[in-house]
Structures are given as structure tokens and as C-alpha cells.
Amino acid sequence: MQALSVKVATNLSSDLKAATPDRQKGIDRVIDLLEGLLRLRAPAKPGDLARLIGAPRSTTYEIVNRLVTAELLDYVGNDGRVYFGRSMQLFGAAFADVNTVYRRAVAAMTALAAETQVTAQVCALRGSKYVVLDSRSGAALHRITSDVGVEVPIPWTASGRLLLGHMTAEAIRAFVPDEDFRLPDGRLLNREDFIADVMTCTAQGWCETTGLADHFTRCFAAPIRDTDGLCRMTLCLVAPVDTAPDQHAIFLARLRAAAAQLSLQEPSFP
């Protein structure tokens, strides 16, 4: 699902940009800083990071210098900016390598994108939002990642109707913020309709939506189930909204087959 200009919120320990008289733990500052860089998606100078996360400059300089020493951040350019470093690439690669289901999901996503010539994605929950973990465009087998990492309200997405499938109606009401039911175009989704969708889609094992996050795409999602039956990731196809209906049926069939194949696997981790 391709997200447009989305306002995101994560489980930060402190509100970004809000000056806080209270002292924060260094670990919380580190997490805020990394989350802030993820949101920014561009290198930044330590002073700018201090402002971004509302931390004292001396604290921020100390943390940045420590993370640079550990190569979680690298300096880039010649003007003091920092960005995610090689250690982050390696931690991410380690995540992908050891998680067998994830590794297979990425392979399936790549194959689906090549076969269908539309965008294929692997998606999951992050905090109380939906996020694309990885993405492939059918047109060219290099990574198109404009959506990867961008947190999107769950009700805007096909995957969201599968990722909450293990929750009770009450739990869903508590989990999804009220404001997330308002679509980018201003329409307000009915929460109870959404909950009904979650139940229906979970039962049928797939979901198809049109024109939620934007008016131009049709999204197909199928659950990747763990051995405990929970859907922690989904496999998705994102097609132009005017794709022929017979193509829809083909996309959905291929997607469900690929996701089912993944769900039959051994546990995600050895």
C-alpha cells in the first residue's frame, strides 16, 4: 500500500519538539533519536537532532558521539551531519537473515513483483500503526522504498484488516486511535464497519481494498501466519486502480498461494 503524506506517531518516551524539564534516561534519548532519524529520512546535524527530539544539546552531542563510535551512526558529508551507520545495516541484515519466514517472504515478494509487474510488499504492525518492511516494484527489480518505514494508520490499509485478526473487538477499539479512522481525503471510516471487516477478512484469508490511502491504487493482502496461527506479517500487491478485473483475480490467487506457502513453514526462528 503506497502511503501519501502521512502524519506518524510512535511510542516515544517523550514528545518530539516538546521541551521537557524532566530528566530522561540516556537509553530513551537514544531511541528517540533513532526514531527521529527514521522519520526524517535524511542526515542531520547533532544540533538539529537535539531540536528534533527536544533534548539538551550537550546530552545530544554526547549520545551522537557515542553512537558514531559504535557505528550505529556514521558521519556523512563534510558538514557534521550523521545518519544511520553500517551497524544498522548489519543489524537489519541479521534480522532478515535469521528470521526464516521473513527471508522467504522477501523472496516470495520479489518473485511476485516480477511475475505480476506490480508493486509487492511485506508489511507488519509497528506500535499501533501499519508499516511496510520491504517493497519491490514490478517494473524494475531494484528496491523502491519510498513507503518502507513510513507508519500509516491501520484502517487505511488492506493489511491492517488481517494484522488485527487475532484481537477481540474490544481490543481493537482500545488499540487503534480514533483519529486514525479519518482518511487522507477527509472521509471518516466507521469503526464498527472496520472491525467487521477485520473479522470477515481474517476468516476468508485475504483482503482487497480500493482508494483508502489514495484514490489510485487497489491493494490486495494475504496473511503470513506463524506456527501459533497469528498473522504478524502480510504479503501484499499494490496495483493501479484501473487494473482489469480478471487481472485482479489472478493477482489475488497468486498472492494467496504465495502467502499460504509461507504460512506452512517451520517457525520463524530456529
Added chain:
Amino acid sequence: MQALSVKVATNLSSDLKAATPDRQKGIDRVIDLLEGLLRLRAPAKPGDLARLIGAPRSTTYEIVNRLVTAELLDYVGNDGRVYFGRSMQLFGAAFADVNTVYRRAVAAMTALAAETQVTAQVCALRGSKYVVLDSRSGAALHRITSDVGVEVPIPWTASGRLLLGHMTAEAIRAFVPDEDFRLPDGRLLNREDFIADVMTCTAQGWCETTGLADHFTRCFAAPIRDTDGLCRMTLCLVAPVDTAPDQHAIFLARLRAAAAQLSLQEPSFP
């Protein structure tokens, strides 16, 4: 370059497994824990992580719980084990997406692997060691990542003779630990010969080595230069040692062309 059973060392703030009476900063514990998990390359329980990094159990439980809340770690399985979480996948993806040269290097690596049918890799320095950042096997275009993230002594590698090209002889002597000149098979490389190699390979713009880390592979490396002329990454091919010499020449030519193409690019970051 494919590494065998390699003993690794990183810039840890405290020696792993060494109980330390001195109090550590929480941030240092976090970094030790992430480095330890990267080395372990498997999920682990918090108690085991405490032993691995020599931290008090109460401190480790607190840090693990905080990192799980932020999804830098995820619980896996049903027995309390944790491993790198979705946030790490996203930080790593953000690293790869925004670093233009890196993204192009991965595309070039993938193309080279398909074309040559041998393993292609993108490599860099990490601390005072060499590391594979990403890898593709020619035989199947899915990620073979047994070497990704494993730190290897620099003198064992073709890339190492390019990655140190910006250093003086004196700086190299200070940078590479003496023990790293001993190969896995017991042979001791001459440090001054190594330094001469660095100068020669840097000048000629490529390096080819055989039977350093192991006896079965021939490694070709070419520098990916930043706009400041420094070689911060290399592009490599790893071929069986008995590959025909005319194949060698073809591999090297293709490799150098691809790396040169990358080095002509705009700066790594906007």
C-alpha cells in the same frame, strides 16, 4: 571474501563475559547487547544475554524490556528469547535507501552476481576489521548472507588492501592489530608486505587475492570511491580458486567497470 570460523573483536566499551565491578552507562550496555546479538546471530533469552555481555541481570532485563517496547528487539518463539526487531529492519532499510552510492552498489552487486554466476559482495571497514555489508550468490538470486556481518581481520581480504588506501604506513601499523596478520591456516603475513600491497592495489585500483581466509576461493575487489576520493566501500567477486584464468580477466574487467561507474556518482547523501 568468504570467512571461515573467525574470532572477532569490536570496539566494545567492556569486555564481553568479563564481569566488571565498575558501573556501566546504560547506553554502553545497549550497544554491547546489540553487538553481542550480532555476533551470536541467534535469538537469546535475557539471562543468557546478561551472561554474554557480563551485565547484571536486573540491568539486562530492564534494557531488553525497553528495547522490546521500542521494537528494536522482538520476542521470538514462546520461551522468552529475543532477537533484532522490526525497527532494526527499518533502520537498516533507511540506511540503504538514503545512501545513494550504497543503493547503487547493491544493484551493481546483484547484476554482477547474475552475470558472472559467482558470489558478489559489498564490503566496508567496521572498527578495525573488515565486514561484508551485503552479498549475492550467482547461483540463486536470493540472499546468501552467511558472511554478512561477520568481522574479519583486514589482512585476510582483498578489500582490505583497498579500504586502507587513504592511510599512511604509520597509520596502518597503528590501526591493524598485530595478531590479525596470522592467517587461519597459521601462516604469518609480513606486515610491511601487506602495507606495500595496500599502496600497490590502491594505485592500480583493484586487488586480487587467493587462499588467504581459506584455500578455496579467489577474491577480486575494486574500490567504490566517494567524492572525496576515499574508498569507504568495495565491490567484490568471490570465485572458486580453480576458475579458469581467462574467466579471471573477465571478472576483473566487469568488476572494475561496475565499481568505477559507482565512483563517478554524486555524493553518497543528498
Added chain:
DNA sequence: AACGTTTGTCCAGTATATCAGACAAAAAAT
């Protein structure tokens, strides 16, 4: 069933890390 070991959380003490603000140097503005 009884006993021993390990786990995960809790608690109080104290060493120290976080912070506001100072400061000099560098950069930007006039």
C-alpha cells in the same frame, strides 16, 4: 513429593549521568 536451581522482578544505596548554563571558537549576518 521434596529439593535444588534458575528466572524475573523488586529494593535501597550510592556513584554518576543528565542537565542548564557558561564559554571560546566558528560561522553567519550586517
Added chain:
DNA sequence: ATTTTTTGTCTGATATACTGGACAAACGTT
């Protein structure tokens, strides 16, 4: 050239985080 603003580091105070060890529950062994 001068003045103003920003940067990056430094310092001392004190609130607190890290720790060892205690504890109950869970698990493993006999």
C-alpha cells in the same frame, strides 16, 4: 571589519539509574 548567532565542548549540582543481592515463582532434578 565588526557584530551577532550558532556550534561544540565543558563544568558542577543533584536527581536518579545502575547495581548487588533478596525474594517468590517457575522449572528442573532426584
